[in-house]
Amino acid sequence: MSRDISRMLVERVDRSRSENMGISKQARRVIVAVIALVLSTVIFWIPFYFVIINSFKNQAESALMNMSWPKSFHILENYKAVLTASDHMLVRAFYNSMLLTVLSIGVLIIVSAMAGFVLQRRDGGRFSSVFNFLVLAGLMIPPAIVPTIWVLDSINLFKTLSGITFVEVALHFPFAAILYKAFVATLPREIDESALIDGAGGGRLFFNILFPLLKPVTSTIIVLESINVFNDFVNPLYFFPGSNNATVQLTLYNFMSRFTTSWNLLFADIVLISIPMLILFIFFNKQIVAGMTAGAVKG
C-alpha cells in the first residue's frame, strides 16, 4: 500500500519534471548516446576494422599500417597463404586446439561435477575444510611451471596431448568445482532421499538424477572454459612445445617472428583465430556473462 503511494509520488514528480524540461532531458539522453556511440566506435571498432581491412591488402599496402580502403583485394590469396604456410601448420593447429578443448572440457565437466556434488553434500564434514582450502588455493596461486614439466616428464606425458589435457583440467578444476558446488546446493536433499528410497545408490543418484539437473551450470562451464582453453597461450607454450604440436595461439606467436614484414598475413591469422570466439559469442552470450558473474559474485 505504502509502496503504491510512493510509486505514485515518484510518477508525479517524474511527470512534473518531464513537463518542465522534457525536451532538454530527451536531448541530453540523445547527446549522451551519441557520445557513447562515437567513443565505442573509436575505442573498439577501429582496432577490429584495422585488423580486418589490413588482412585483405597485399603485403606492400599493409606495410603502410593505415586503415585506408584496399586498392586491390587479396582476400582468398592471403587466407590461403596463411592456412598453407609451414606445411599447413594452422590447419594442424586448429585440429590440435579443437581436440584439446573438447578433451579437457569433457574430462573437466565429469570430474568437477562429481567432486562438486560430494563436496556440497558433505559440507561441514570432517575433511571438508581441507578440500575447500585446497580448491580455493588453486583459484589464487599460479601453477609452478618447471616442476609441472618435471612431473609430466617422469610419467612420460610431457609434450603429449594427454599431458596438456590433464594440466588444463587441473588448472580449471577449482573454478568449475566451486560453480558446481554452489549449484548442487540449490538441489533439495529430498531428491536424494526419494531416489534412495527407490533403491538407487550414490552412483545412480548422481549420474541419472542429479547430473541432468545440473545442465544450466554445465552449459555455462562448457562455454566459458572452452574460451579459456582455446585462447590459452601459456600452458601450451610450456607443456606442449614442438611445431607438430602447435595450438592456434602458438601459430600466431610463431608467425609474429616469421611474418615480420607481412602484416596482411599476420592479420589474416588473427581474424581466422577469432572467428570461433565470435561464433560462440553470438550464440552463447548469456552463458558467458552468467559464468563470469556467477564465479565472481560467489567467490
Next chain:
Amino acid sequence: MTKLTIRTYSYLFLVPAFLIYFVFYLLPTALSLFFSMTRWTLTDWDYIGFDNYVTFFSETALSIGFRNTLIYAVVTCGLKVILGLLLGAFLTSTALFKNYLRSVIFFPTLLSTIAVGIAFSIMMHPSSGLINTSLAALGINGPDWLGNTKIALLSVALVDVWKGVGVATVIYIAGISGIPAEYYEALKIDGGSSMNAFRYITVPLSRPAMNSVIILAFIGGLRSFDLIWAMTKGGPGFTTDLIASIIYKQYQAGFYGLATAGNVILFVGVSLLAFPLYKYLTKSEVYL
C-alpha cells in the same frame, strides 16, 4: 543417516578430480619449494640453499620484476575498478543502445590475448602506427608507446584494460541490477539528483561486485604474462619484465632452479597480498 551418507556421498566421487588436481597442480606446487633451492637440469640437481632467491633479489634484471608486477597489477586493477563502475552504472541506467554498448565492451574479453597484443603493438608503432598518425593529424606528437622505457609498461597496462574492462563491467552490472529499485525511488522522493543516487546508493551497495572485481583484476594482474610477452617481451632492455616473463626467460635459458624460485616468489607474493586483501574487503562489505 551417517552410514547412508558414507555410502551415498562416497569420497570415491572426489578421487578422479583430486587425483588429477594433486598430480598436475598440488604436487608440482609442493615440489617447487624444494627445487627452488637447487641448481637443476631436470635430470639432476644440486642443493644450493637460498642462492636462487639471493640471485633473484640482488640482480636488477630480476628484481625489477617485483616493482613492475606491482605497478602493472595496481594500474590495471585500479582502472578496471573505476571504469567498470562508471560503465556498469551507465549501462544499467536508461541510456540508449545499452545492449549494443555492453556487447561491444564485452567482446574483447573473448579474443586471444596474443592477437590483441600483436594488433596493438602494430598500432602503437612510433612513426607509422595508427595511433600516432591519428594523433599527428590532430597536431599532437604521440610518444613512442612501447619503446620509451618510462611509459612502455603503462601502454601495455592500457591494452590490458581495453581487453579486460568488459568482465569488470558485467560483474558491476550484475551487482547494480541487484540493488532494490525502492532505494532509488526513496531518494527521488527526497529530491536527490542522479549524482546523489550514484554516490549514496550505487557505489556503496555495489561493494560486493567491486570487491570481486578488485580481487579478480589484482590477482590477474600479478599473474599476467601473455600480453607483455606479445607486446614487448619485457623490453626495451628488461624495463617491462614482469615476474611471470622473467620465469619464462630463465626457463628458456635453462636455469630451472632459478625459474622455480621465481615461481615460489610469485605465489608467496600473490598469497601475501591477495588473502589479506580478500579478508579486508569482505569484512567491510555492506549487506542488503
